[in-house]
Amino acid sequence: MSFEKQDLDLVLVPSGLLVMLVYHLFLLFRCINRPHTTVIGFENNDKKAWVARIMQVDYKDVGTALTVINSNTSAATFLCSVSLTLSSLIGAWLGSSSTSVFQSDLIYGDTRPLTISIKYICLLSCFLLSFFFFVQSARHFVHANYLISTPLTDAPVEYVEVAVIRGSNFWSLGLRALYFALNLLLWFFGPIPMFVSSLVMVTILHYLDSNSRPLHKHQYPSSRNHNSHTNQGLKRVGELISEVGLTAQIRGRRLPDQVGV
Numbered sequence: 001m002s003f004e005k006q007d008l009d010l011v012l013v014p015s016g017l018l019v020m021l022v023y024h025l026f027l028l029f030r031c032i033n034r035p036h037t038t039v040i041g042f043e044n045n046d047k048k049a050w051v052a053r054i055m056q057v058d059y060k061d062v063g064t065a066l067t068v069i070n071s072n073t074s075a076a077t078f079l080c081s082v083s084l085t086l087s088s089l090i091g092a093w094l095g096s097s098s099t100s101v102f103q104s105d106l107i108y109g110d111t112r113p114l115t116i117s118i119k120y121i122c123l124l125s126c127f128l129l130s131f132f133f134f135v136q137s138a139r140h141f142v143h144a145n146y147l148i149s150t151p152l153t154d155a156p157v158e159y160v161e162v163a164v165i166r167g168s169n170f171w172s173l174g175l176r177a178l179y180f181a182l183n184l185l186l187w188f189f190g191p192i193p194m195f196v197s198s199l200v201m202v203t204i205l206h207y208l209d210s211n212s213r214p215l216h217k218h219q220y221p222s223s224r225n226h227n228s229h230t231n232q233g234l235k236r237v238g239e240l241i242s243e244v245g246l247t248a249q250i251r252g253r254r255l256p257d258q259v260g261v
Contacts, residue, residue, distance in 0.1 A: 009110040012191035016183060016198035023202045024176060027209055040172060042211045044165055051161045066149055069164075073141040076171060079133035083174070087127040089118055109190040119187055126181035133174035139169035166199050181204070 027038065035041025054065040144163035149153050179201060187194040 008108070009191045010114065012195040013187060016191075017180075017198040017201055019198045020183065023205065029203075034045045036215050037211055038208050039211045040169075042213065042215060044168065047164050047168060051058060051164055052157055054148060055157045055160060058215050058247050062148055069145045069148065070169070072167065073138050073145070074175070076134045076141065076167070079174060080131055080138060083127045083178070085132060087124055087131060089119055090124045090127065093120070095241060096173035108192065116188075119184065119227065122187075123181055123184045125186060130174045130177035130181065133177060135172045137167045137170035137174060142163070147213075157229040 027040075030038050033046065039182060054062065061259050140163045144160055144167065147153065147160045183194055183197050183201065186197045
């Protein structure tokens, strides 16, 4: 019976990890070659338009942009702290000599101490990888904050776009590492929950990552056109004021003539 449990771990656990890995490689291929079919590419298109518009406003009006960047930075920092805390707890638990609660006979799978240690190490690796990705995400968002808040800057828009897009991409990678950690966490309860969780998660992620809407082509009036429209409007208002003044002057001259008659 023990051999059957070990054989089940050797089949289902690599199969579940392979399903997750193949899906994310397929998602990476779509993000590179067909970004419009993914939610990541759809959101990155909107973020590029947001950066292009933010870089056109006056320096005194960038407060809203800095609030958005700061909220993303705070979220990345929070998840970074959570990942580091969980990594520390797992490391302390792994280093303790207490008997593991996951070696019960109720768990249908390999419950040997060596396998339990491998589970802890895999889970710890996922949390540490998530910590690294969220740190990089916060780093790029902070850099974007510096570029946007620089007064009278002539930095190209592409620099800010790269910082914001990279921060978002590292955020996505950190979440994917947490998804892998969830599957490995269920491995503690046996290979069957882990394999089923991998299939369910891939199905849900495929639904959430797919995009069928066309990319919106954001178009904003340039500052030159805006100024020309403004000047034309002011010119038209000036002409109307001149016509009103001329009409009033003519009527003022006619009024005494009529009184004299």
